[in-house]
Amino acid sequence: MMRSRFRAALFCCALLLPAFAAVGVERGQPLTAALAELRRAGLRVIFSSALVAPGLRVTVEPGRGSPEELARRILAPHGLALDPVRAGLFAVVRNPGPLAAPSAMPSTVAPAAPDGVEIWASRYAVEQQTSAAFPRIRREELERLPGLNQDALRVTRFLPGTAPSPFGARAHVRGGRQDELAVYFDGVPLYEPFHFKDVHGLLGILDPGAVSSIDFFSGVFPARFGNRLSGVLDMRPRRFTGRNEHALGLSFLYSHAFTQGRLEKRPVQWLGVFRRSNLRAFAELAEWDGARPDFLDGLVRVEMEAGERSSVTLGWLVLDDDLTADLKDRTEQAVIGHRDATSWIAWRFLPDDTSEVQATVSRTERHTNRDGRLNRPGAAAGTLHDHRLFDTTTLRLEGSARLTRALQLGTGVEVYDYRSTYDLVSQGQLEPELAGALGRPATYAHELHVRPGGQAYAAYAALLLTPSGSMSVDAGLRWDAQRYGTAFRADQLSPRLALQYRADPVTTMRLSWGRLAQAQRPDELQVADGDPAFHAVQRASEGVLSVERRLPGDALLRIEAFGKRIRSPRPAYENLLDPLVLLPELEVDRVAVRPESSRAYGAELSLRWQAGARWSGWSSYAWSEVTDRFSxxxxxxxxxxxxxxxxxxxxxxxxxxxxANAAWHSGWPRSMLGFDATGHLAATERNGGSWPDYFSLDLRASWSRDIARGALQLYGELGNASGHDNLCCATYRLVQPGSISSLERDTSVWLPRYVLVGVIWHLP
Structure with missing residues (x-):
């Protein structure tokens, strides 16, 4: 009886975790024989003897994985790849070079996607490679799109439910604020992983080539994630492809180097990416003195097998930014610098084929220095000296185990230790008439030296129940607690529930519901606005209903509806008239927004399709409404x-x-200044107007060719190709101080037409 149960458990595990499946493919075996073996294992593949010559043999250890993963792995060393002819059928083709779908890691400890995530509504995935075009988007397909700008964090702008900033890498997820998205890489939480995070977060710090797969949750997310209200971006590092890869690149944005490989005689793999900005050099060539940005980032990751069932990973991620700016005839001047570093060590252990344990310890240090002045005649003048230091140490211990054939348990605990330092000195003088219209005093001065810190804790448990082949249920509960000395103490319980029902082979319905909470961390105090206090925990309840259907002709249609209510939203500070400024805290339109509650609801439709091997695409439409309540x-x-x-x-x-990528949306709301019935200057109703509709068309072309030593790829992008003037901002000033009749207004746009060109050399 025990033996039969053991076999049944192994069979169930093989169905649910194909990464551990074994197929009779061995190193040294003829390649044609290996492909025949994979056919018998269920892989539908066709090939010609001209490509798969009789003399070719398997030259790498196949490792474990699905038949498709093994096929990609054994083909890669011969410059061959799998190409989806149609759903479930592949052809062996020549590897097209830098954009080919790489194979999975051949390590005996193969990474598996978190169990249960597929049953959650509002989940969108990007994979390094996938057996079919749906429902996941392959990473190399995403890299082909214009507007990514060598930035993995910009993936959200191509997915439904987001309102991305055209100027930066941050996005609003289903109406949430930009700080409500949690970002993870390799299981490590990343804090503000953006270049120039205080200047709109211009670019993310991860190259798309360093990422294997992405899970993006725009609605309710599993209990293993917490302390954010709107979404999760969970990225995993690029997997080893079966052969060492090295590349050098040059573009207007970056010079970069990439390396990935595995030692021949030792079970050690590495991944390294280094990028340095070229913008300062091009600015100097153009003799443009307005702004001189200089930034770099680097990633080093080493994974070592520590036995047949365990591995140890070491990682290091660094960011270094410098910006010297003198804008608009010395109106805005600033020197801004950021120095961030995150290091981590992780241990992963598989006690048996149905359970897993992972422990990760990480440490992040962030240094920020901002010194600047504003002199905008007729509006505002001031100075700012802002220096911050944040240290965060994180411990995450996670485990999962299959209890029965239909029941799986996932649990975890988290500990965070925060140390923060704020030193702020700022003062300003505002034009009295403008300040009065916006409800601000004519002068202000802040000198704050704050040292908040403490610990935060979390624990979660989730049960994944699969009572039948058509029904799955994931029920979880998460507890979060903050203990920041005497400054702040709070606890939150967040239940989460996801249901999935497969009505037929082509139709899947999902329902997700949960409570979410977000407490301010010690590094998130709004000290630069003169607000050093911790505010009440934000709490939300959200529900999502999703229907997904595969259509004839390799297409996938998804429809979702969502609703979210937020209690006790945190007070925030916004630039009401012109958000596109260098030192937002010094501007006259910097106002506090203190809603009593907030609400977001809407519906989304997305369609993904592929027509043969040459054409593919996806489209999405979203209708939504996001409001704050005031009195x-x-x-x-x-x-x-x-x-x-x-x-x-x-x-x-x-x-x-x-x-090509085209994006259109209704114009964002706007506030304005005008004159009331008595002739006094006054602000109109908050966001009572709107900007014109936004439209942008981005184009990209790339050309790849094998050369004597490796492969060469040339690419070019044209952003906002239509030259559309997308208005975003208005600046007001009084030409004659004190005279409201001399009020003038200037408007500006998000981004003009721009060009990005580059070259990548893939070394042999």
Whole structure:
């Protein structure tokens, strides 16, 4: 009886965790025989003897994995790859070079996706490679799209339910604020992983080539994630492809180097990426003195097998930013610097084929220095000296185990230790008439030296129940606690529930519900605005209903509806008229926004399709409404977009690849200054107007060719190709101080037309 149960458990595990499946493929075996073995294991693959010659043999250890993963792994050393002819059928083709789908890691300790995530609504995935085009987006397909700008964190702008900033890498997820998205890499929480995080977060710090797969949750997310209200971006590092890879690249944005490989005689793998900005050099060549940005980032990751069932990982991620700016005839001047570093060590152990334990310890240090002055005649003048130091140490211990054939348990505990230092000196003088219209005093001065710190704790448990082949249930409970000395103490309980029902082979319905909470961390105090206090924990309840259906002709349609209510939203500070400024805290339109509650609801439709091997694309439409409540009245949030449409198309025919992405949405709300009935200067109703609709068309072309030593890829992008003037901002000033009749207004746009060109050399 015990033996039969053991066999049944192994069979169940093989069905649910194909990464551990074994197929009779061995090193040294003829490649044609290996492919025949994979056919018998269920892989539908066709190939010609011209490509798979009789003399070719398997030259790498196949390791474990699904038949498709093994096929990709054994083909890669011969410059071959799998190409999906249609759903479930592959052809062996020549590897097109830098954009080919790489194979999975051949390590005996193969990484597996977190169990249960697929049953959650509002989950979108990007994979390094996938057996079919749906429902996941392959990473190399994403890299082909214009507008990514060598930035993995910009992936959210291509997915439904987001309102991305055209200027930076941050995004609002289903109406949430930009700080409500949690970001993880390799199981490590990343804190503000953006270049120039105080200047709109211009770019993310991760190259898309360093990422294997991404899970993006835009709604209720599993209990293993917490302390954010709107979403999760969970990224895993690029997997080893079966052969060592090295590349050098040069573009207007970056010079970069990439390396990944595995030692021949030792079970050690590495991944390294280094990028340095070229913008300062091009600014000097153009003799442009407005701004001189200089930034770099680097990633080093080493993974070592510590036995047949365990591995140890060491990682290091660094960011270094410098910006010297003198804008608009010395109106805005600043010197801004950021120095961030995150290091981690992780141990992963598989006690048996049905359980897993992982422990990760990480430490993050962030240094920020901002010194600047503002002299905007007729509006505002001031100085700012802002220096911050944040240290965060994190421990995460997670485990999962299959209890029965239909029941799996996942648990985890987390400990965070925060140390923060704020030193702020700022003062300013505002034009009295403008300040009065916006409800601000004419002068202000802040000198704050704050040292908040303490610990935060979390624990969660989740049960994944699969009572039948068509029904799955994930029920979880999360506890979070903050103990920041005498300054702040709080606890939160967050239940989460996800249901999935497969009505038929092509239709899947999902329902997710949960409570979410977000407490301010010690590094998130709004000291630069003169507000050093911890505010009440934000709490939200959200529900999502999703229907997904595969359509004839390799297409996948998904429809979702969501609703979210937020209690005790944290007070925030916004630039009401012009958000696109260098030192936002010094501007006259910097106001406190203190809603009593908030609400977001809407519906989304997305379609993904593939027509043969050459054409693919996806489109999405979203209708939503996001409001804050003030004294019983509702006002739209500043990034509320009632309608949003995005579509992308990719065409491939070696050696060319062409791509286009078009984005349109309703104009964001705006506030204005005008004159009231008595002739006094006054602000209009908050966000009572709107900017014109936004539209952007981005184009990309790339050309790849094998050369004597490796492969070469040339690419070019044209952003905002239509040259659309997307208005975003208004600056007001009094030409004659004290005279409201001399009020003038200037408007500006998000981004003009721009060009990005680059080259990548893939070394042999």
């Amino acid at each position: 019983g009245d509702d006002a739209p949030r500043s990034w509320d977009q009632r309608h949003a449409l995005s579509t992308s198309v990719v065409w491939m025919r070696a050696p060319w690849e062409l791509a």
